[in-house]
Amino acid sequence: MTLTFLGTASGLTVLHRRHFSIMVETSGKRFLLDAGEGVTQGLLEWSFDPEQVPAVCVSHTHPDHAAGLPMLLQTSYLRGRTAPLDIYLPKGRIAWFENMLHGFNIFNSRWKYPICLRALEEAGERLPLEVFRNHHLDTILDVAPGYGLDAVSYSFLVSDAGRRVLVSSDIAGIDDIDGHVRGVDVLVLDATHAESEDIATLAEQNPDVMIILTHIPPEIEEETHPLQEMVRDGRMTLAEDGFSIQIN
Ligand SMILES: [Zn+2]
Numbered sequence: 001m002t003l004t005f006l007g008t009a010s011g012l013t014v015l016h017r018r019h020f021s022i023m024v025e026t027s028g029k030r031f032l033l034d035a036g037e038g039v040t041q042g043l044l045e046w047s048f049d050p051e052q053v054p055a056v057c058v059s060h061t062h063p064d065h066a067a068g069l070p071m072l073l074q075t076s077y078l079r080g081r082t083a084p085l086d087i088y089l090p091k092g093r094i095a096w097f098e099n100m101l102h103g104f105n106i107f108n109s110r111w112k113y114p115i116c117l118r119a120l121e122e123a124g125e126r127l128p129l130e131v132f133r134n135h136h137l138d139t140i141l142d143v144a145p146g147y148g149l150d151a152v153s154y155s156f157l158v159s160d161a162g163r164r165v166l167v168s169s170d171i172a173g174i175d176d177i178d179g180h181v182r183g184v185d186v187l188v189l190d191a192t193h194a195e196s197e198d199i200a201t202l203a204e205q206n207p208d209v210m211i212i213l214t215h216i217p218p219e220i221e222e223e224t225h226p227l228q229e230m231v232r233d234g235r236m237t238l239a240e241d242g243f244s245i246q247i248n
Contacts, residue, residue: 001026001160003188003212004244006042010192010217011064017241018042019064020215022167022188023053026128026160031055033156033167039068040075046242051081057088057123059169060137060153061097069097070104077112084114086126091119092150120154130157132180135172136193155180163247170215174198181206186247190215191238196226203235211236212245 002025007018019036023043032039035056043050050072058066069087076085089097094117101107101115108115124130137144137151144151155177156167167188168177174194181187181202189199191213203211213220213227213236220227220238231238 001158001163001165002244002246003165003186004046004048005212005214005239005241006032006046007036007038007068008214008216008239008241008243009036009064010215011062012217013037014218017216019068020169021068022214023048024158024165026158028160029054029127031057031127033057033158034059034065034169035068035072036064037067040072042241043072046244049079051076051079052083053085054083055086055088055127057120057127057129057131057156058090058093059120059131059156060090061093062170065169070101070106073101073106073115074104081113084116086116086118088118088120088123088127090150090152090154091121092152094119096149128159130159131155132157134168134170134176136170136176138172157184161248165247168194174202178202181209184209186210186212186245188212188214188239191220191227192217199227199236200230203230212239212243213237214239 004023006021009017009019018038020034021039022033040050131154134155136153140151158165164184165186166184168190171193192215230236
């Protein structure tokens with residue numbers, strides 16, 4: 001499978017990174033994991049046709065993971081898309097998302113192609129991935145129900161041709177994923193919410209796992225940051241926008 005990092009920024013907007021999105025190309029399927037702001041420009045820059053993206057999986061609906069969707073829908077429309085687009089969301093956010101699209105004047109009954117909103121929890125029925133719940137949104141567990149929303153976020157496990165890739169998306173800490181790392185070939189890890197010491201320990205405990213850091217906050221780019229030493233000596237990779245890797 002091939003992963004192309006369309007956006008690698010943290011939740012903070014910066015000039016040199018777009019927000020979180022990864023294009024996954026397996027032997028049978030192509031799909032995006034998350035669609036942060038700038039995803040459509042990222043697709044164009046790295047030679048993907050936005051109107052030909054068949055599916056998007058959204059780990060959680062923070063803007064840096066989901067705010068690119070309305071423009072992806074609009075640009076696909078303007079580029080003449082007719083094929084359906086599947087958008088997988090945590091099921092507790094589907095009704096809200098549909099309502100938001102209506103507010104953006106995006107109505108399935110007037111759209112040139114079907115927008116199929118599906119439960120992320122059931123994405124494995126159509127795509128070569130599993131999702132598992134993490135604790136990233138626990139901080140809003142007390143407030144979300146008062147707005148009629150749950151507070152659920154997910155990490156992804158993608159399998160293809162005997163290879164397994166864990167994409168943490170946003171997590172609460174390394175505890176959210178360390179029980180799932182064993183047996184994976186590549187770990188794509190949220191560098192904002194995992195502590196540097198925990199990342200270093202995880203790398204030491206799993207020398208056979210290739211670690212790619214993304215969701216990069218500005219401080220990690222400082223040469224003196226402790227993770228930079230591990231990047232320099234090849235123990236892990238720090239993704240840039242447009243970084244692409246084939247996993248065979
Ligand atoms: Zn988040």
